[in-house]
Structures are given as C-alpha cells and as structure tokens.
Amino acid sequence: MWNAIDLVWNARGVGWDWGKNIHVPPKERGDSSPGSATSAIGHLESFVKVQILFDFVLFAQQSWTLYPSDTLPTHPAGGTIFDPTLPPLLRYGKVVAMTFLCPLGLCFSFQATYNAVAAFSIAILRQKPEQWPPLFHAPWRAESLGDFWGTRWHQVFKRAFITCGARPGFRIAGRAGGVVGAFFVSGLMHDFGTWGAGMGTDLSAITFFFTMMGVGIALEVLFAQSTGVKVRGPLGWAWAMAWMIFWGSLIVDAWARRGLIISKMSPDEYRPALYWAKVVQKWISLHGEPFAQ
Known part of the structure; x- marks a missing residue:
C-alpha cells in the first residue's frame, strides 16, 4: 500500500528503477534536513514564502494585463499582454516583462504545491525526506x-x-x-x-x-x-x-485571452499582495501630497 501511495505522488520515480534516467536536482546548499520533523517544517516554511511570492507575481500580471474597455471594446474578455496604446518600445518591453512573469509565477505555484504535498507525505505518511528532493x-x-x-x-x-x-x-x-x-x-x-x-x-x-x-x-x-x-x-x-x-509571448497571451491571469486563485481577503496594495494606497492618501509638490 505504501508503494502505491508513493507512486501517486512520485511522478519522477525517485527511488525507483524507472526514474534513474530522470534528472533530480541536488540538495540545496545549507539544506541539511536532518530529520523528518525538521524537513516537514522546512517544506511548510517554503510553502508560505513561495505562496506569498506567487500572489505578488499574479498581482503584477493582473495589474499589467490590458482588459477590454469603452475605448478598446474588441479586446478579449480575459485581456491581452499586447497593448496597442503604448509606443513600440514600451509595448514590447511590457510583453517581455509579462512573458517573464508567467514562468516565474508557475515556478512559485508548482513549488508551493510541491512543498505542501511533501510536508504532508513526510509528516503524515512517514516518507523519508530524501524522497522529496528539490523540484527545480x-x-x-x-x-x-x-x-x-x-x-x-x-x-x-x-x-x-x-x-x-x-x-x-x-x-x-x-x-x-x-x-x-x-x-x-x-x-x-x-x-x-x-x-x-x-x-x-x-x-x-x-x-x-x-x-x-x-x-x-x-x-x-x-x-x-x-x-x-x-x-x-x-x-x-x-x-x-x-x-x-x-x-513564450504567444502562449502567455493565449492564457491571458482565455482568462487564466484574471482567475481567482484564492479569496481576496487572503491575498497578501492585495493587502499590501491597500496599505500603500492608504499611505499615499495620507502622505502623498508632499511628494507631489
């Protein structure tokens, strides 16, 4: 039964004969993970960190995506990363930035999921920390x-x-x-x-x-x-x-046009990026006037 459970999570075949030809990243420097408890806690800490980073990346993508409006009614409902209202240099600079943010956000999202499953498997299913090497x-x-x-x-x-x-x-x-x-x-x-x-x-x-x-x-x-x-x-x-x-700009724009970027990944009240944006807006409303003078 434990082998069956391992195969549910273990798509890379870590510890199995069929996974020997699949590259497994070396353990990160400074990551000793001496025991199961320490390793599980480390995965939970990493989950919290990368989940916060993912939310900020998603917030940036959602803020920079061009959505349909009265002046641009023909744009896709989900938005686009190509902004015809900008001059060419800024337009394609924005495309590069949005294309870069997509894999960055995917890294954080995949890593958060991996950390959560690893912490559960080590703490509850009693798997060994070595069965959960780095993902990237x-x-x-x-x-x-x-x-x-x-x-x-x-x-x-x-x-x-x-x-x-x-x-x-x-x-x-x-x-x-x-x-x-x-x-x-x-x-x-x-x-x-x-x-x-x-x-x-x-x-x-x-x-x-x-x-x-x-x-x-x-x-x-x-x-x-x-x-x-x-x-x-x-x-x-x-x-x-x-x-x-x-x-990559093609696939990122395709996902944007289909509404992937504007999808709700978590409730707004639990999004650290939105909370930080409100704090910044509040600070600007209270202290922004001296900077404008």
Missing part, C-alpha cells in the same frame, strides 16, 4: 534550451513525454523527431489542460510554443554537430532566453 534546479542559470528543459525545469512529466512523444517521434524522424515529438505531446497536454479548465484550446499558440521548444533544441544539436561547439555560456543563456521569450 535554478532554471534562470540555464545555458541552453536543452539545459533548461532537460535538467533545470521540473521533470515531473518527463517519462510520459518520452513514452508518448519521444519514442514514436524517434521512429519516424530519428533524434530530431524524438525531441520534437516529446515537446509536441507536452503542448497537447497543456492545451487539453486549458480545455479542461473550461477555457478552450489554442493549438496555434499553446501546442505551437512547446513544439518550437523542441525545434530549438534540435537546432542546438545541429549546431553542435556542425561546429563541434556546444551551446553554452553567456551566449547560450542569451539564446535560450530570447527563444523562450519570443515564442
């Missing part, structure tokens, strides 16, 4: 697309993508087909997830984004084979960030 491996340090998606982003669904996408794709078009196939299946999963939330699908943005991530990794492999130089270092980081932000 500093994705902001990725030096290539392959590095980002292969080791630094979470690997929770990797086995499913390899089984359903990479292996069939490899049989059809070799290594490149395997890479693109895995990301194509990932795109379909995210598209169906959006559909399951009642927001419809958008193959031309959501699935297309993930497919282009596979194309980008295939280009990195082709570059390495042609030049003998692997994509890495500062230039590799710049390339990876530019590729993800360029195509």
